[in-house]
Amino acid sequence: MTLRTILFPTDFSGRCDRPRARAVQLARQSDAQLVLLHVLTEPDTELMASERCAELEHVEARLRAEVDDVTVTVTTILAHGDVANAILTAAKRVEADLIVAGISRHDEIGDFVVGTTVERLVRHAHAPVLVVKESARQDYQRMMVATDFSDCSAAALRTGLAMFPDAEVTLLHAYSVPLETLRGREGPAAALQAEIAFELSSFVESLDIGEEARERLQVNIDYGPVSQVARDHVRTSDTDLAVVGTRGRTALVAAALGSAARSLLADLECDVLLVRQRGDG
Structure with a gap:
């Protein structure tokens, strides 16, 4: 399987640092497109259209700023709703060859990720799921x-x-x-x-x-x-x-x-x- 498209969902938190670094390293190594996905909460209906547009532009700019490697081709996707469903939909849309995810082993969020999101991805995504724990110091040896x-x-x-x-x-x-x-x-x-x-x-x-x-x-x-x-x-x-x-x-x-x-x-x-x-x- 040649890696052509790698999907990396991020919530901008610190626990995404290691999987992001690995996703970038794999994209660079394989000359693959890196698709960054961020799932938003449901939009605030009280905001004016111009305010919602400005908010989306801010989030997309922040998403693009996640990767500062100019050798990697980056595409961004913003989605709403359930996180796992959004990831599955995006993976199918971009025909991802690999989904890169993080995991936290030290808090309740980690239990949630293992028990539901990662499991749902593995059960339903057509792409393999790479769960990253370690720093991407080098290619896998x-x-x-x-x-x-x-x-x-x-x-x-x-x-x-x-x-x-x-x-x-x-x-x-x-x-x-x-x-x-x-x-x-x-x-x-x-x-x-x-x-x-x-x-x-x-x-x-x-x-x-x-x-x-x-x-x-x-x-x-x-x-x-x-x-x-x-x-x-x-x-x-x-x-x-x-x-x-x-x-x-x-x-x-x-x-x-x-x-x-x-x-x-x-x-x-x-x-x-x-x-x-x-x-x-």
Whole structure:
């Protein structure tokens, strides 16, 4: 997927600084158009038409001032109404290839964003949603793609590879084992390991990503809850982007943002790219 149009919704608050910087960096890197969206409250009907016009001009000027990089092509959109609906409408209108969003983990607004706006975007937008947490100090260097060997995680991997062709890529698979294995029975453990190895091999072979991309793949298979395995990997490998599908066989990639995906959004220290499988309604 080539990034041609990136949509960045902003409310001008401080929590938009990091996602704005990343949106600008991606637009510059990909030579993509950057569309800035601001959702206004319903207009004050008591204002005169000239006053409303002046207010809109002021907001649009402020919106344009968000980006001072002359190498980036910037378009602005002002909308009214529900924030999520406005973002979805704008994304469809401009045919956005990526929606860049921020997240706050320290107040009630953050809970609201994770629980409703981001979830609605992921469920209904045709474009992937990039949730930015870290400062955009450089291009993405190390990318982790969570996989449960489903078609959904394959789609997420293909999207990540296409968007960030220069990043190192690790396929991450977390597994649990039956209780009897925990008690020391080696037979089930060996069978499980063989099954995982077979599934992994079949999954990689089935990917239509080309040999060059296939050779870029590193693999990390570990036991434990996926959120913990992912957190450990991000911290030890200095991963700066996690890619997560939003439909698949496990709770990690539930049709809506399930508890595991919410945990990844809340706990991972890196940015998270959420990719909805096309054709799932």
